[in-house]
Amino acid sequence: MNRILENLTVTCNKCSQDMARSKFVEHYYTSCIQPCDQCGEVNMSLNDLFNHMAQMCPKTIVPCDNEESCQWSGPRKDLSAHLASCSATKVLN
Ligand SMILES: [Zn+2]
Ligand SMILES: [Zn+2]
Ligand SMILES: [Zn+2]
Numbered sequence: 001m002n003r004i005l006e007n008l009t010v011t012c013n014k015c016s017q018d019m020a021r022s023k024f025v026e027h028y029y030t031s032c033i034q035p036c037d038q039c040g041e042v043n044m045s046l047n048d049l050f051n052h053m054a055q056m057c058p059k060t061i062v063p064c065d066n067e068e069s070c071q072w073s074g075p076r077k078d079l080s081a082h083l084a085s086c087s088a089t090k091v092l093n
Helices: 002-006 021-031 046-055 076-085 087-092
Strands: 009-011 018-020 061-063 073-075
Touching: 009 021, 018 021, 021 046, 061 076, 073 076, 076 087
Parallel strands: none
Antiparallel strands: 009 018, 061 073
């Protein structure tokens, strides 16, 4: 009777796909396409989202490039504007 439990299907709460319970973890990380929690502008698997948030997401909070002499941190999309006026950048130039 336990076999019935192993073959149970579950419905992914992110993409509403049905699948065998044993496939769920793999699905969740590699093939479940979901929007970025932070910017909502891209849809990709969770593994790809980790890269997106670490390297590209415009809403990820990042520190100033001059981290050692500047306390600023903010969304990645504001970083270039900040660097243009960052007093630490001016000192380096
Ligand atoms: Zn899914
Ligand atoms: Zn994003
Ligand atoms: Zn700065």
